[in-house]
Amino acid sequence: MEVSVTVNGTVRSADVEPRTLLVHYLRDVLGLTGTNIGCDTSSCGACTVLVDGRSAKSCTLLAAQVDGADVTTIEGLAGPDGLHPMQQAFHECHALQCGYCTPGMVMAAVSLLDEYDDIDADGVRVGLEGNLCRCTGYQNIVAAVLAAGE
Amino acid sequence: MTVTETPFTGGIVGKPRLRREDPALLTGEAKFIDDLQIPGALWLACVRSPYAHARITGIDTSAALAIAGVVAVYTGEDLADAWAAPLPCAWPVTDDMKNPAHYPIAQGKANYAGDIVAVVVAESRYAAADGIEGVVVDYEPLEAVVTIEDAETDRLVIHDDCGTNVSYVWELTPEPDAVTAAFAAAEHHITETFVHQRLIPTAMEPRGVAAVPAPHNGDMTLYSSTQIPHVLRVMAALTVGIPEQKLRVIAPSVGGGFGCKLNVYAEEILCIVLAQRHGVPVRWTEGRTEAAGSTVHGRAQRQTIELAADADGKLTAVRATLLADMGAYLQLVAPGVPLLGAFLYHGLYDVPVYSFTCKSVFTNLTPTDAYRGAGRPEATYAIERAMDALAVAVGVGQDEIRSRNFIPTEKFPYDSPAGLIFDSGNYQPTLDRAKELIDWDGRRAEQAERRAAGSTTHLGLGISSYVEMCGLAPSRTLAALNYGAGGWESATVRILPTCKVQVVTGATPHGQGHETCWSMIVADQLGIDPDDVEVLHSDTSISPLGMDTYGSRSLAVGGTAIWMATEQVIDKARAIAAHMLEANADDLEFAGGTFSVRGSPDKEVPLAGVAFGAFTAHDLPDGMEPNLQAQVTFDPSNFVFPFGTHIAVVEVDEATGAVELLDYAAVDDCGNQINPLIVEGQLHGGIVQGIAQALWEDAAYDADGQCRAANLADYLVPSAAECIDMKLDHTVTPSPSNPMGVKGIGEAGTIASTPAVMNAVVDALRPMGITDITMPASPMTVRRAIEAAQGGSA
Numbered sequence: 031m032e033v034s035v036t037v038n039g040t041v042r043s044a045d046v047e048p049r050t051l052l053v054h055y056l057r058d059v060l061g062l063t064g065t066n067i068g069c070d071t072s073s074c075g076a077c078t079v080l081v082d083g084r085s086a087k088s089c090t091l092l093a094a095q096v097d098g099a100d101v102t103t104i105e106g107l108a109g110p111d112g113l114h115p116m117q118q119a120f121h122e123c124h125a126l127q128c129g130y131c132t133p134g135m136v137m138a139a140v141s142l143l144d145e146y147d148d149i150d151a152d153g154v155r156v157g158l159e160g161n162l163c164r165c166t167g168y169q170n171i172v173a174a175v176l177a178a179g180e
Numbered sequence: 181m182t183v184t185e186t187p188f189t190g191g192i193v194g195k196p197r198l199r200r201e202d203p204a205l206l207t208g209e210a211k212f213i214d215d216l217q218i219p220g221a222l223w224l225a226c227v228r229s230p231y232a233h234a235r236i237t238g239i240d241t242s243a244a245l246a247i248a249g250v251v252a253v254y255t256g257e258d259l260a261d262a263w264a265a266p267l268p269c270a271w272p273v274t275d276d277m278k279n280p281a282h283y284p285i286a287q288g289k290a291n292y293a294g295d296i297v298a299v300v301v302a303e304s305r306y307a308a309a310d311g312i313e314g315v316v317v318d319y320e321p322l323e324a325v326v327t328i329e330d331a332e333t334d335r336l337v338i339h340d341d342c343g344t345n346v347s348y349v350w351e352l353t354p355e356p357d358a359v360t361a362a363f364a365a366a367e368h369h370i371t372e373t374f375v376h377q378r379l380i381p382t383a384m385e386p387r388g389v390a391a392v393p394a395p396h397n398g399d400m401t402l403y404s405s406t407q408i409p410h411v412l413r414v415m416a417a418l419t420v421g422i423p424e425q426k427l428r429v430i431a432p433s434v435g436g437g438f439g440c441k442l443n444v445y446a447e448e449i450l451c452i453v454l455a456q457r458h459g460v461p462v463r464w465t466e467g468r469t470e471a472a473g474s475t476v477h478g479r480a481q482r483q484t485i486e487l488a489a490d491a492d493g494k495l496t497a498v499r500a501t502l503l504a505d506m507g508a509y510l511q512l513v514a515p516g517v518p519l520l521g522a523f524l525y526h527g528l529y530d531v532p533v534y535s536f537t538c539k540s541v542f543t544n545l546t547p548t549d550a551y552r553g554a555g556r557p558e559a560t561y562a563i564e565r566a567m568d569a570l571a572v573a574v575g576v577g578q579d580e581i582r583s584r585n586f587i588p589t590e591k592f593p594y595d596s597p598a599g600l601i602f603d604s605g606n607y608q609p610t611l612d613r614a615k616e617l618i619d620w621d622g623r624r625a626e627q628a629e630r631r632a633a634g635s636t637t638h639l640g641l642g643i644s645s646y647v648e649m650c651g652l653a654p655s656r657t658l659a660a661l662n663y664g665a666g667g668w669e670s671a672t673v674r675i676l677p678t679c680k681v682q683v684v685t686g687a688t689p690h691g692q693g694h695e696t697c698w699s700m701i702v703a704d705q706l707g708i709d710p711d712d713v714e715v716l717h718s719d720t721s722i723s724p725l726g727m728d729t730y731g732s733r734s735l736a737v738g739g740t741a742i743w744m745a746t747e748q749v750i751d752k753a754r755a756i757a758a759h760m761l762e763a764n765a766d767d768l769e770f771a772g773g774t775f776s777v778r779g780s781p782d783k784e785v786p787l788a789g790v791a792f793g794a795f796t797a798h799d800l801p802d803g804m805e806p807n808l809q810a811q812v813t814f815d816p817s818n819f820v821f822p823f824g825t826h827i828a829v830v831e832v833d834e835a836t837g838a839v840e841l842l843d844y845a846a847v848d849d850c851g852n853q854i855n856p857l858i859v860e861g862q863l864h865g866g867i868v869q870g871i872a873q874a875l876w877e878d879a880a881y882d883a884d885g886q887c888r889a890a891n892l893a894d895y896l897v898p899s900a901a902e903c904i905d906m907k908l909d910h911t912v913t914p915s916p917s918n919p920m921g922v923k924g925i926g927e928a929g930t931i932a933s934t935p936a937v938m939n940a941v942v943d944a945l946r947p948m949g950i951t952d953i954t955m956p957a958s959p960m961t962v963r964r965a966i967e968a969a970q971g972g973s974a
Contacts, residue, residue: 047306049306050306054305054306057214057215058305061217062208063208063211063212063214063215064207064208064209065208066212066214066384066385066435067214067386068384068385068386068468068892069468069469069891069892070467070468070469070891071468071469071891071892071893072893073891073892073893074384074468074892074897076384103208104206104207104208105207105208107207108206108207113203113206113207117206117207120202120206121198121199121202121203121206122198124198124199124857124858124860124861126202126205126206127436127691127692127693127861127865128205128383128384128385128434128435128436128690128691129201129202129204129205129206129210129433129435129691130212130383130384130385130435130436131384131435132205132206133206133208136206151905154900155899155900155901155903156900156901158899158900158901159899159900159901160899161899161900162384162892162897162899163384163900164382164383164384164436164438164865164869164897165384165436165691165861165865166861166864166865167864167865167866167867167868167869167903167906168864168868168899168900168903169864169903169905169906170860170861170864171900172900172905
């Protein structure tokens with residue numbers, strides 16, 4: 031079936047099997063491999079992208095479900111002037127190690143701050159509950175999100 | 181080698197430096213294994229036994245072969261002649277160790293849920309997944325051996341050719357009579373039995389493999405999400421039977437390892453063999469639920485520890501006895517994992533005599549192997565939990581019992597009762613500082629107030645002081661332990677014509693920030709900008725020599741090789757500079773990237789000038805080779821022994837059994853720090869990983885050998901919501917084992933935190949008469965313990 035999605039500002043159309051997951055559409059069809067897959071139960075959040083501005087786990091959506099929608103992936107975050115403030119904050123706070131959860135974590139954090147402009151550390155911790163990181167113990171991630179929000 | 185201070189004077193080492201690895205990872209530019217675009221690749225999918233133990237009575241592949249996109253299906257019989265050797269176990273810890281042949285595809289019988297019984301090769305990942313649904317396997321389920329206690333009885337023997345479920349018994353008791361005498365004379369004899377549940381390492385990136393053949397010249401490139409491309413190359417070449425020089429192994433960006441990617445796996449061998457057979461690339465990416473059966477687990481042992489002590493609580497002997505679960509087969513270093521803890525069951529305490537015995541058994545469960553800390557978390561847990569029991573028996577505080585027994589600072593280097601030499605240590609300051617950070621006295625007072633007021637939310641304080649041995653490892657020591665390889669590491673440092681630097685290392689990062697740290701070391705030595713230092717790694721064609729990354733070895737062994745190679749480069753540069761300046765090399769100073777003649781400040785040449793001179797070779801001293809380059813293979817003379825004290829404060833809700841972490845302080849000593857930012861990050865993550873064992877994670881199996889937590893919905897890897905900010909500090913006691921005075925820090929947090937939290941949980945509940953809680957201390961487990969203690973039904 032034909033699926034047409036605006037991805038990082040560009041309309042992308044492709045003929046895919048109806049069962050194609052959004053994450054596989056992004057990775058395998060469009061070659062946007064920054065969005066990672068860490069589980070098969072919608073638990074880890076590595077595949078988080080923005081769908082119409084809100085964070086969504088792209089392993090839990092079919093590509094067909096976002097036909098006509100606006101999707102932002104990690105590749106669409108940095109601009110010509112460099113890293114997005116959230117990416118920059120993750121860098122400066124040492125909020126990543128292996129980096130596998132990072133694209134999803136960053137996208138979830140961007141969405142979180144977009145939703146709550148006055149958020150504290152506990153709010154960040156609860157807000158990122160759906161994104162797992164095995165390396166950092168989260169302390170620096172929380173610090174980075176708070177720093178990006180300032 | 182004696183180190184009293186840091187050898188670094190360049191102003192770069194020792195200061196936090198942001199990571200150069202970050203931009204690629206933050207933007208999605210980094211390429212993990214599944215990100216690789218490999219034209220023409222076929223996809224592998226594995227049909228895995230759903231039974232823990234079953235005879236395979238028939239496999240019908242016809243329906244699978246009829247599925248669109250499926251290219252081939254192979255059973256164990258189909259590929260029986262494809263292997264030159266079984267999957268390797270490189271650590272036969274005893275001469276009579278039982279090691280059943282373990283092939284990539286089972287034949288005749290599946291021995292754990294997850295054992296591969298057939299594989300599908302297809303044109304896409306979706307078609308491969310469809311294909312495995314079409315393979316019909318007839319099983320005759322057999323009774324499974326699920327517990328180590330059951331395994332030990334040999335009531336049901338898993339591997340007929342072994343004749344027993346016991347793989348090996350390994351003992352270390354240097355003075356048996358003295359141990360017996362110490363226990364006979366002991367005023368206090370503490371006996372504690374603890375269980376380390378199975379854990380699923382859960383690197384956030386699942387494993388993946390791609391084998392890319394060049395059929396006409398016989399080359400094979402193996403991409404794998406592995407910690408050990410160098411070890412894998414040797415082992416895969418031997419297992420498949422292709423010449424080592426024809427196999428190139430590349431680890432792309434690797435999304436965490438924690439030991440579970442320190443292995444040689446069936447899927448790696450299968451992809452090579454099937455790529456050879458089909459003449460096109462074959463790739464596989466693991467699913468998370470699949471991983472519960474396809475990637476090794478960790479811990480899984482029962483330990484009994486006995487302490488002998490005098491009336492003051494001064495230890496006179498320690499005896500530890502283990503029963504360890506190897507799972508269904510022996511993976512790469514699994515038998516040696518208990519040995520990495522075998523020398524440390526007396527912790528950082530001065531104990532005259534010592535005894536350790538480990539019996540390891542097979543079960544019908546996923547194989548186990550190294551997991552962050554590998555043996556040392558288990559040892560630390562045993563001694564630190566037992567020390568709290570001793571404190572209670574003697575009637576002193578948990579802090580006091582430790583202070584009474586710490587190895588005195590003046591005894592270093594310390595000849596341990598297990599036969600090690602602890603390189604350096606100064607333990608009491610870490611306890612003092614951790615108590616300060618956590619407000620020990622204030623928290624104790626609060627605990628007393630709550631108890632006096634009859635509160636049902638109980639406060640608990642738990643200490644864990646630890647020492648660990650890492651920086652694996654002196655090759656001769658490994659030989660004494662029957663390990664099948666050495667423990668050296670290799671480095672090449674090369675200054676390019678424009679005075680930029682290439683560092684080639686055999687260490688293989690998967691999140692540690694090696695590139696940043698290695699560039700700092702070399703830049704500090706050479707007086708140049710770290711950004712001018714490129715670090716090359718993780719590809720056996722670029723870095724042919726290496727022993728890879730595990731056991732907190734990369735800095736202490738691999739970093740030392742880099743440091744030494746850079747010193748050699750400086751020595752050569754000095755000789756060239758002396759020639760250029762017409763001075764004696766001994767009269768030259770090297771600072772800030774410039775050679776100058778002592779006493780004649782106008783006579784100087786920058787390193788860049790020397791580098792270009794070495795490149796053009798127009799005017800080198802007679803007999804000197806062109807170029808500035810040195811290659812060093814460093815084999816350490818000893819392990820390094822980081823140490824520290826962690827303290828946890830928890831609150832246990834009597835009504836629900838819920839444990840909440842209130843505060844956590846950690847004071848660690850890893851000698852000289854290269855990049856404090858990295859040290860802090862390693863500790864944060866390590867501590868949480870250890871806390872997760874204490875409170876949440878459990879690869880529990882049912883009586884049929886089915887994992888009840890095979891996915892991330894059921895296996896409780898903590899999220900940010902369960903974790904808290906930790907308070908860190910450090911002391912600095914340089915290691916004399918290497919010229920930089922460094923020790924490892926990658927595993928320290930995990931080693932220390934589990935017993936700190938469990939001691940805190942038990943401390944909270946001790947007034948009820950509770951002396952142990954089985955990990956993880958879930959609300960149900962805690963609540964049942966409370967009910968049992970209160971005389972109710974469990």
